[in-house]
Amino acid sequence: MKAFLILEDGTVFTGTSIGSQREVISEIVFNTSMTGYLEVLTDPSYAGQAVVMTYPLIGNYGVTPDMESKKAWPDGYIVRELSRMPSNFRCEGSIQDFLAKQDVPGIAGIDTRALTKILREKGTMNGMITTNEDYELEEVLPKLRAYQVGDVVSKVTCREAFVLEGNGPKVALMDFGAKNNIIRSLHQRGCQVTVYPADTAAEDIINAAPDGIMLSNGPGDPETCVSIIREIKKLYDTNIPIFAICLGHQLMALANGGKTYKLKYGHRGGNHPVKDLSSGRVYISSQNHGYAVDASTLDPAVAQEAFVNVNDGTNEGISYVGKRIFTVQFHPEACPGPQDSGYLFDRFMDMMKGV
Numbered sequence: 144m145k146a147f148l149i150l151e152d153g154t155v156f157t158g159t160s161i162g163s164q165r166e167v168i169s170e171i172v173f174n175t176s177m178t179g180y181l182e183v184l185t186d187p188s189y190a191g192q193a194v195v196m197t198y199p200l201i202g203n204y205g206v207t208p209d210m211e212s213k214k215a216w217p218d219g220y221i222v223r224e225l226s227r228m229p230s231n232f233r234c235e236g237s238i239q240d241f242l243a244k245q246d247v248p249g250i251a252g253i254d255t256r257a258l259t260k261i262l263r264e265k266g267t268m269n270g271m272i273t274t275n276e277d278y279e280l281e282e283v284l285p286k287l288r289a290y291q292v293g294d295v296v297s298k299v300t301c302r303e304a305f306v307l308e309g310n311g312p313k314v315a316l317m318d319f320g321a322k323n324n325i326i327r328s329l330h331q332r333g334c335q336v337t338v339y340p341a342d343t344a345a346e347d348i349i350n351a352a353p354d355g356i357m358l359s360n361g362p363g364d365p366e367t368c369v370s371i372i373r374e375i376k377k378l379y380d381t382n383i384p385i386f387a388i389c390l391g392h393q394l395m396a397l398a399n400g401g402k403t404y405k406l407k408y409g410h411r412g413g414n415h416p417v418k419d420l421s422s423g424r425v426y427i428s429s430q431n432h433g434y435a436v437d438a439s440t441l442d443p444a445v446a447q448e449a450f451v452n453v454n455d456g457t458n459e460g461i462s463y464v465g466k467r468i469f470t471v472q473f474h475p476e477a478c479p480g481p482q483d484s485g486y487l488f489d490r491f492m493d494m495m496k497g498v
């Protein structure tokens with residue numbers, strides 16, 4: 144069946160329908176990872192977005208037991224070519240069947256490099272995936288321009304707290320759309336991890352007396368999380384060690400008077416170089432974000448820039464003065480992507496132990 148991708152600038156791509164055949168309007172973003180498509184599809188940070196994979200062949204090793212959450216979160220999936228015969232000793236099915244079961248509409252057979260160039264030159268824009276050959280462009284475009292991602296954190300967070308038992312430090316993880324490997328990375332180091340819904344009051348976490356607090360990744364515009372930011376400021380005012388990733392990093396900055404802004408086309412992929420300003424060392428990182436912290440808006444007596452993106456100089460991490468708090472924009476838990484910065488979990492462990 145034919146499918147169409149219509150961008151808000153009027154550009155139309157024609158391809159083949161994959162997955163669900165329902166019509167969807169979403170923000171169109173691209174990911175440059177060469178592998179790890181299943182982790183991308185199950186990353187809650189993609190809620191409210193349709194993902195373009197720049198690597199031309201997707202699905203060659205099928206669906207494997209590497210999901211980062213219980214379901215797929217992107218509104219849509221856009222690829223050049225889907226593998227027809229997946230082959231891997233861990234393969235449990237095809238990506239085509241996975242998309243259909245997860246009700247994710249998609250389109251294959253389009254020039255994803257041309258599409259990516261448009262998004263790089265004009266910036267991230269909204270689009271529609273449809274199988275309706277009788278669409279009227281003048282009717283579709285106003286709908287595309289009116290679309291907003293909205294409140295997606297409440298959509299992806301857990302509904303009630305749960306615990307993974309461990310013999311080490313007690314960690315309270317605020318779930319704004321946490322990937323499984325953040326929880327695994329803590330649990331593998333012996334932590335007892337209690338995962339809390341995003342709307343949990345700071346007092347409830349403080350009263351549980353955790354040894355450390357983790358603020359997770361998540362989707363959407365951080366400035367819309369007004370009530371969450373208020374609670375994070377209360378957590379900041381304690382002496383509890385805090386480690387934050389991606390959206391959590393942005394929310395901590397906002398809680399301390401900083402500002403965030405939307406990037407032209409975001410950072411999404413597994414090969415983004417970040418520089419540790421304390422050592423001068425560069426790490427290759429996994430990233431997935433459309434917003435960044437403006438480090439210049441933070442009081443230097445409160446926060447200091449710790450990491451920067453080597454490609455464009457944007458902020459990638461902050462250390463808070465006089466506090467056992469550090470935050471990063473990239474993903475030290477990887478999945479997918481390199482594990483260069485996994486040592487940051489060890490740094491967090493040391494903070495909780497008072498090292």
